[in-house]
Amino acid sequence: MFKRDPIQIITFHSYGTSNHLYVKGRAIEDEGIDLNKTGFFSLLRNSWKRFETDKVKNAKLTLTLTDDRTIETITDSQGYFLIDEMIENLLPLTNDEGWLQYIISFNDKIGRREIQENNNFLGEVLIPSEEANFGVISDIDDTILHTGLTSRFKWAVVKNTIFKSAENRIPFEGAADFYTKLHQGKLGKNCNPLFYVSHSPWNLYNYLELFLSVNNFPKGPILLRDFANPFTSIFQPKEKGEKPEKQREIQNILKTYPKLPFILIGDSGEHDPDIYIEIAEAHPERILAIYMRSVNHRKKMIRVEGLFKKFETVPVLLVENSTEAIKHARQMGFLK
Incomplete structure (x- = not known):
């Protein structure tokens, strides 16, 4: 029987404010791209996999903040998702550089596919420091x-x-x-x-x-x-x-x-x-x-x-x- 690739959520470093969460990413199949590989055929294979992505569309996702607040979203026809919401009191959740970490997960079956054991994908949003001059x-x-x-x-x-x-x-x-x-x-x-x-x-x-x-x-x-x-x-x-x-x-x-x-x-x-x-x-x-x-x-x-x-x-x-x-x-x- 043909074995399907595992699925993953790619989170993009994004930006927000103390009361505005803006998160973007994409759910796709994990093609096993190794960015550390060199050599003509490895690079060619990686490039092909990078652009020949198998998106995971209409997937229900749950984002969890470090204080356990959650937000739900769904991927579009290309596997992308966007969370653009007003949510209070985010600044205390950031580190010294202003980065807020979150976990995002699949929260349902994807077609006939069961969610794999590793279903927590880390993401980060930058909330600029109040000390920033520009x-x-x-x-x-x-x-x-x-x-x-x-x-x-x-x-x-x-x-x-x-x-x-x-x-x-x-x-x-x-x-x-x-x-x-x-x-x-x-x-x-x-x-x-x-x-x-x-x-x-x-x-x-x-x-x-x-x-x-x-x-x-x-x-x-x-x-x-x-x-x-x-x-x-x-x-x-x-x-x-x-x-x-x-x-x-x-x-x-x-x-x-x-x-x-x-x-x-x-x-x-x-x-x-x-x-x-x-x-x-x-x-x-x-x-x-x-x-x-x-x-x-x-x-x-x-x-x-x-x-x-x-x-x-x-x-x-x-x-x-x-x-x-x-x-x-x-x-x-x-x-x-």
Whole structure:
């Protein structure tokens, strides 16, 4: 008899407030992906499993907080679930860094399948510390991780995504140190929250989480895009007037923390300059600075330099390396 894969709940690092719980994740079959494996065929197999997911739809789930309060939800047709509820007194449940832990479990049969013995899946939500002076919203692709989005026909994206393990991906030099300093802030203990946004699909969540962890980036919510095919955004145009999902996520972060100013970090390769300019012009009092990593692409750099030439709404720095960014951040009073 054919043995079916066990089922699991993937929880995504998300964010909330002392009275607002925002939890996102996905229920899928456990394909046994080992992110530590290397070698051409292992990486190819992992990539195939990552995108050929067997979702668990219409599954009833129960989230349990550490004080035993529970919330029920159900997965959609793609296996995703979202809990977006007002719930009081969450701050006492967080640790020193502002992370609230919870357990989420299947609470019913899935078709003919019995729930396995290991039915407690750990998740975390960031509730920023009251000591935070500002937040940081950073792109991932070609900002801290070289993806090759500016390469001809995007072939570097394919090569890096499929044929390189998360542990072998090399971050831009000094990026983790810069982000750690921003997280620590001027006092060295501010616990300023970091939010990582990307056009990558949720299928790559565990891959990117491992990359950030092994390279010592501060832990933060990882906010990705809802689509099944990682190359959809490259070849499929958006409808007229539709805002990029990254931009909508940034706007939601600003709305969630109305009293917290933010630093935006991106790169000059794709859409970050346009998105960040629009956000800064809409919320000039909320954006402290914009850092744009320069990319090795002459035409794109000429365009970006033109965009920012007369832009005076908020301070903008086009940087070649993290040392320049750290120096500027100290001058601005963001770091000690």
